[in-house]
Amino acid sequence: MSAVPSVPDPGPVAPARERDGALRERARRVIPGGMFGHMNAASLPASYPQFFESAQGCRLRDVDGHEVVDFMCAYGPMIVGYRNAEVDEAAVRQARLGDLMTGPTERMVELAERLVGLLPHADWTLFQKNGTDATTLCVTIARAATGRRKVLVARGAYHGAAPWCTPYPAGVTAEDRANLLHHAPGDLEDLRRVADTVRGDLAAVVVSAFRHDLGRDQQMPDPAFARGARALCDETGARLILDDVRAGFRLDLRGSWEPLGVRPDLSAWSKAIANGYPLAFVAGADHLREAARSVYATGSFWCGGVAMAAALATLRVLEREDGPARMARAGQRLRDGLAEQARTHGVGLRQSGPPQMPLLLFDGDTAFERGMLFCEVALRHGAYLHPRHNMFLSLAHRDEDIDAALAATGAAMAAVAARFGRS
Amino acid sequence: MSAVPSVPDPGPVAPARERDGALRERARRVIPGGMFGHMNAASLPASYPQFFESAQGCRLRDVDGHEVVDFMCAYGPMIVGYRNAEVDEAAVRQARLGDLMTGPTERMVELAERLVGLLPHADWTLFQKNGTDATTLCVTIARAATGRRKVLVARGAYHGAAPWCTPYPAGVTAEDRANLLHHAPGDLEDLRRVADTVRGDLAAVVVSAFRHDLGRDQQMPDPAFARGARALCDETGARLILDDVRAGFRLDLRGSWEPLGVRPDLSAWSKAIANGYPLAFVAGADHLREAARSVYATGSFWCGGVAMAAALATLRVLEREDGPARMARAGQRLRDGLAEQARTHGVGLRQSGPPQMPLLLFDGDTAFERGMLFCEVALRHGAYLHPRHNMFLSLAHRDEDIDAALAATGAAMAAVAARFGRS
Numbered sequence: 001m002s003a004v005p006s007v008p009d010p011g012p013v014a015p016a017r018e019r020d021g022a023l024r025e026r027a028r029r030v031i032p033g034g035m036f037g038h039m040n041a042a043s044l045p046a047s048y049p050q051f052f053e054s055a056q057g058c059r060l061r062d063v064d065g066h067e068v069v070d071f072m073c074a075y076g077p078m079i080v081g082y083r084n085a086e087v088d089e090a091a092v093r094q095a096r097l098g099d100l101m102t103g104p105t106e107r108m109v110e111l112a113e114r115l116v117g118l119l120p121h122a123d124w125t126l127f128q129k130n131g132t133d134a135t136t137l138c139v140t141i142a143r144a145a146t147g148r149r150k151v152l153v154a155r156g157a158y159h160g161a162a163p164w165c166t167p168y169p170a171g172v173t174a175e176d177r178a179n180l181l182h183h184a185p186g187d188l189e190d191l192r193r194v195a196d197t198v199r200g201d202l203a204a205v206v207v208s209a210f211r212h213d214l215g216r217d218q219q220m221p222d223p224a225f226a227r228g229a230r231a232l233c234d235e236t237g238a239r240l241i242l243d244d245v246r247a248g249f250r251l252d253l254r255g256s257w258e259p260l261g262v263r264p265d266l267s268a269w270s271k272a273i274a275n276g277y278p279l280a281f282v283a284g285a286d287h288l289r290e291a292a293r294s295v296y297a298t299g300s301f302w303c304g305g306v307a308m309a310a311a312l313a314t315l316r317v318l319e320r321e322d323g324p325a326r327m328a329r330a331g332q333r334l335r336d337g338l339a340e341q342a343r344t345h346g347v348g349l350r351q352s353g354p355p356q357m358p359l360l361l362f363d364g365d366t367a368f369e370r371g372m373l374f375c376e377v378a379l380r381h382g383a384y385l386h387p388r389h390n391m392f393l394s395l396a397h398r399d400e401d402i403d404a405a406l407a408a409t410g411a412a413m414a415a416v417a418a419r420f421g422r423s
Numbered sequence: 424m425s426a427v428p429s430v431p432d433p434g435p436v437a438p439a440r441e442r443d444g445a446l447r448e449r450a451r452r453v454i455p456g457g458m459f460g461h462m463n464a465a466s467l468p469a470s471y472p473q474f475f476e477s478a479q480g481c482r483l484r485d486v487d488g489h490e491v492v493d494f495m496c497a498y499g500p501m502i503v504g505y506r507n508a509e510v511d512e513a514a515v516r517q518a519r520l521g522d523l524m525t526g527p528t529e530r531m532v533e534l535a536e537r538l539v540g541l542l543p544h545a546d547w548t549l550f551q552k553n554g555t556d557a558t559t560l561c562v563t564i565a566r567a568a569t570g571r572r573k574v575l576v577a578r579g580a581y582h583g584a585a586p587w588c589t590p591y592p593a594g595v596t597a598e599d600r601a602n603l604l605h606h607a608p609g610d611l612e613d614l615r616r617v618a619d620t621v622r623g624d625l626a627a628v629v630v631s632a633f634r635h636d637l638g639r640d641q642q643m644p645d646p647a648f649a650r651g652a653r654a655l656c657d658e659t660g661a662r663l664i665l666d667d668v669r670a671g672f673r674l675d676l677r678g679s680w681e682p683l684g685v686r687p688d689l690s691a692w693s694k695a696i697a698n699g700y701p702l703a704f705v706a707g708a709d710h711l712r713e714a715a716r717s718v719y720a721t722g723s724f725w726c727g728g729v730a731m732a733a734a735l736a737t738l739r740v741l742e743r744e745d746g747p748a749r750m751a752r753a754g755q756r757l758r759d760g761l762a763e764q765a766r767t768h769g770v771g772l773r774q775s776g777p778p779q780m781p782l783l784l785f786d787g788d789t790a791f792e793r794g795m796l797f798c799e800v801a802l803r804h805g806a807y808l809h810p811r812h813n814m815f816l817s818l819a820h821r822d823e824d825i826d827a828a829l830a831a832t833g834a835a836m837a838a839v840a841a842r843f844g845r846s
Contacts, residue, residue: 026532026536027535029536029547030535030546030547031531031535031547032715037720039526050527051526051527051529051531052521052525053529054520055521075723076723078523078524098475098477098478098479098505098506099700100497100501101497102495103472103474104458104474105474105475106446106474108450113452115453116452126454129701129724130722136585136586140593143594161720163563167719168718168719170563170717171563171564171717171718172566173566173572176598178596179596276724277522278701280723284455291594293456295591295593295594296589296593297459297460297584298459298461299554299584300497300498300500300554300693300703301553303460303462384525
């Protein structure tokens with residue numbers, strides 16, 4: 001780790017990025033825009049790396065050899081540490097037998113049993129490869145069960161990148177969105193009002209584990225809203241779908257709404273289920289079993305045994321280590337340290353969402369200039385943070401990693417205070 | 424391998440399936456219908472296994488220990504042999520560094536460069552995880568480029584399992600299909616007629632590498648149709664999309680329509696690209712680069728380095744070993760042997776499609792009874808064939824494997840002749 005300067009940091013100086021720059025240049029020729037999707041570094045500080053060489057635990061090494069404590073965890077999938085020995089060993093054991101074959105392996109049954117045992121709302125599961133596969137399949141199953149078309153989601157919520165739900169309009173037709181309705185986030189009255197406009201044709205209400213829209217303070221669900229959404233579905237015959245793709249296994253191993261006492265009819269999962277091995281799944285209640293059977297759900301690699309073996313091992317580690325609680329403690333240590341640094345430097349910092357999935361926003365930072373500077377300096381001192389997107393803790397974030405990151409953020413907070421003054 | 428009986432086989436006797444039966448029973452409780460998608464054994468002969476234990480080369484071992492020569496290759500993804508040492512070694516080398524991290528690895532650039540170098544129609548690529556991701560993204564890019572909505576496909580052609588293209592209607596709304604048009608397969612006049620009905624709103628024509636609809640004789644594309652589809656797109660401004668998901672890398676490493684001299688604007692790939700490691704990609708021409716950049720394309724695991732390392736190794740093996748030609752030779756050896764057996768037993772057998780992706784159908788077999796019996800007996804004697812779906816050859820199918828399979832099919836052909844008589 002770099003030493004923490006005792007005087008306010010003079011501002012970011014870009015670290016050497018020779019290999020990263022050369023790779024970006026090569027990528028620009030053969031990949032539109034040089035990169036695509038949520039891992040595109042174009043919207044991050046210019047000194048951030050785009051390409052990575054290796055990872056271990058919570059440490060990430062970019063192609064120019066700079067090592068950082070990573071608070072993105074591959075945008076969620078990494079949950080028990082990069083290259084976790086127990087998970088990788090389970091994966092290798094399965095790979096030595098076979099991964100994708102002309103049918104599933106016993107691992108599929110074991111994992112389905114494990115998930116049904118773990119999730120109180122689930123009586124069955126189906127496996128996929130993308131979070132979008134899982135949310136789309138939930139909606140399709142709800143439509144098959146109800147014979148209805150309309151789907152109601154919170155305005156601004158992210159439920160995937162398919163045309164029916166993508167937040168970006170390029171290439172999307174009006175017909176793709178014809179059955180998608182929006183309500184004001186967390187507003188039960190508005191949820192009911194919009195539902196009323198399609199009464200008799202409402203197939204599903206899709207909810208997020210909590211509100212984690214890009215670039216705005218996160219918000220935990222109001223239990224009254226959760227109960228109200230459940231009641232609305234029970235009254236109207238619509239199905240309640242919990243999108244647990246992003247938050248799943250970090251807040252509660254039984255499902256993110258279980259602590260609220262509200263159970264969905266269907267839930268969509270992906271990201272952290274197998275510690276980075278590609279896997280997604282849908283879980284559902286018994287009354288949707290026949291509808292789920294009737295829907296054609298398939299993909300070339302969905303039955304591969306290695307990702308399922310990795311998922312079984314990931315769940316074993318998470319349960320044994322009391323995963324969500326430990327990640328919450330690590331996240332709280334980071335949060336407390338950051339709050340103290342913000343106070344010390346007189347910087348207005350807002351920290352929102354569950355400590356396992358923190359978001360940092362600076363007061364008055366509408367153009368994210370403070371956030372960008374903060375992240376840029378923190379990165380130079382060894383912590384990879386995100387200025388707009390929620391971050392992720394993992395079981396690999398030990399106290400000493402958090403403290404190393406706090407040394408980096410101390411320099412970054414000083415730089416923000418020096419550049420923008422006390423707020 | 425089982426010995427070939429010298430008298431016509433008396434008919435199938437189901438092999439022991441104790442573990443498979445127990446797993447199916449457990450699966451029925453926690454997976455709707457006990458299994459889902461294209462690997463569901465429900466439509467196969469009752470004696471077929473659902474669950475597999477291990478695989479090596481072209482040999483597959485089910486959970487009850489029966490070993491067979493596999494002609495499904497995991498429904499296409501396996502192309503250089505299960506657990507191919509060179510591919511797995513490349514994957515392990517990358518896994519020791521890191522698979523999915525907080526950004527892509529250098530492998531992504533290398534693979535994009537490799538594919539752009541290999542495919543004459545491609546100037547760029549984007550990576551995904553499912554074939555359906557790739558076909559859907561092609562359509563979305565074509566719409567973004569043209570500002571149009573309509574997509575024209577051959578009736579009965581399979582282009583994925585998303586609501587816009589799935590062959591099964593459960594849970595699909597009319598709006599999901601509002602912009603999908605069908606023409607009679609291989610009929611250029613009908614293609615032009617249907618295109619005329621939406622002139623000015625036609626975004627794309629999607630073609631398959633060749634016609635491989637379930638349960639009917641396969642058909643190679645007529646070069647006149649291919650040229651006509653290309654000309655129609657050039658005249659109307661629609662984009663020509665080649666769905667090479669199923670056939671890709673088996674017919675021609677440069678793309679399945681390259682031998683026809685017809686180049687698509689966009690192509691969708693998956694299945695065999697990484698010998699079973701989950702990966703898909705879209706390739707496109709330069710004039711679609713900006714449209715591709717404008718579309719939001721992303722998934723949690725799309726940047727994982729292991730599948731890309733596996734793809735690089737798979738391509739190296741395929742090129743070095745002259746993959747398509749060698750698979751064609753192996754497929755032709757199987758085809759010739761089967762034709763000889765059919766003649767000997769006076770059984771009317773139709774073999775269609777490219778030898779690398781053979782389909783077997785029996786004359787007068789509308790209910791697939793001959794096909795089911797044939798496969799059932801062949802399986803018992805050590806060859807895993809499919810009664811309705813095209814099959815796949817791989818580089819792991821050596822002469823001795825084909826000959827072992829032919830010993831099995833000899834018994835099967837005799838059983839068909841004995842049960843159904845000479846045709």
